[in-house]
Amino acid sequence: MISPRFFALIFLGTLAVAEPIERRTATNVFPTPPTTSSLSKPITVAAGATFTPPQAYTRYDRGSGACTGQTEGGDSDAVFLLQEGATLSRVVIGANQAEGVHCLGSCTLDHVYFEDVCEDAITIKQTSGTSHINYGGAKHASDKVVQHNGGGTVVINSFYVEDFGKLYRSCGNCGTQYARHVEVNDVWAVDGSTLVGINTNYGDTAKIRTTKASSVNSICDRYTGNNSGAEPVKTGSGPDSKYCLYSTSDISS
Numbered sequence: 530m531i532s533p534r535f536f537a538l539i540f541l542g543t544l545a546v547a548e549p550i551e552r553r554t555a556t557n558v559f560p561t562p563p564t565t566s567s568l569s570k571p572i573t574v575a576a577g578a579t580f581t582p583p584q585a586y587t588r589y590d591r592g593s594g595a596c597t598g599q600t601e602g603g604d605s606d607a608v609f610l611l612q613e614g615a616t617l618s619r620v621v622i623g624a625n626q627a628e629g630v631h632c633l634g635s636c637t638l639d640h641v642y643f644e645d646v647c648e649d650a651i652t653i654k655q656t657s658g659t660s661h662i663n664y665g666g667a668k669h670a671s672d673k674v675v676q677h678n679g680g681g682t683v684v685i686n687s688f689y690v691e692d693f694g695k696l697y698r699s700c701g702n703c704g705t706q707y708a709r710h711v712e713v714n715d716v717w718a719v720d721g722s723t724l725v726g727i728n729t730n731y732g733d734t735a736k737i738r739t740t741k742a743s744s745v746n747s748i749c750d751r752y753t754g755n756n757s758g759a760e761p762v763k764t765g766s767g768p769d770s771k772y773c774l775y776s777t778s779d780i781s782s
Contacts, residue, residue, distance in 0.1 A: 555689040555717035559642050559666060562588035562621045571607045574615040576634065581618045590623035596647035602627040611636040628652065635681065637661045646670035655679040662688055673698045680707030686714045693721040699733045701726070701754045701761030708732035716740045723747045728754030729764065729772045737775035743782050749773035
């Protein structure tokens with residue numbers, strides 16, 4: 530006679546096999562802020578430190594009228610300044626700001642949401658290293674969400690972006706230029722112009738994997754950048770096995 534315990538083990542074993550481990554992916558559901566904090570100056574997160582608000586997903590901004598459209602701002606106009614190795618976690622950046630987050634060194638953003646991007650949402654100023662942008666989102670960026678002015682690598686994981694110009698742009702005309710690299714994984718992009726823009730003459734690369742793009746005109750645009758401040762020249766679009774590193778199977782709609 531087969532014992533009941535034997536059947537229980539088979540049942541439990543079947544459950545263990547049948548239950549898949551699912552990867553976390555981008556979501557278009559933004560958190561509802563419990564409160565708003567309007568700042569008179571940026572919050573600086575020290576090197577190696579993590580900033581998480583007392584109430585998760587508190588909205589931070591710079592007060593009414595802070596957004597001045599596409600007028601270029603500086604560090605003093607940001608909501609958060611992140612020093613080398615700093616992490617910003619579970620924060621909502623409101624519409625009343627000119628510049629969202631400036632990473633002065635390599636940084637990490639975890640579950641950071643931008644309700645309405647003004648000039649740029651995230652400006653990367655590290656000279657080297659890797660910054661990570663994980664599990665957040667941004668809406669209504671008439672120009673760029675991530676502006677990469679420094680060097681090194683930016684990794685964007687499970688991020689949602691809607692109504693945007695570019696999700697990522699390697700600076701096309703900064704006074705100091707670098708080879709820059711971006712990795713885009715499990716991103717969900719809706720209603721945008723370009724997912725990423727890079728400069729081939731400086732050796733930039735863009736690796737794009739398992740990304741969903743709906744009503745996005747271009748996935749990867751290539752430019753010839755410069756350090757004179759002139760408008761960079763667009764030279765091509767699409768995968769090329771050298772700079773824009775992805776295949777059509779990596780993109781779904």
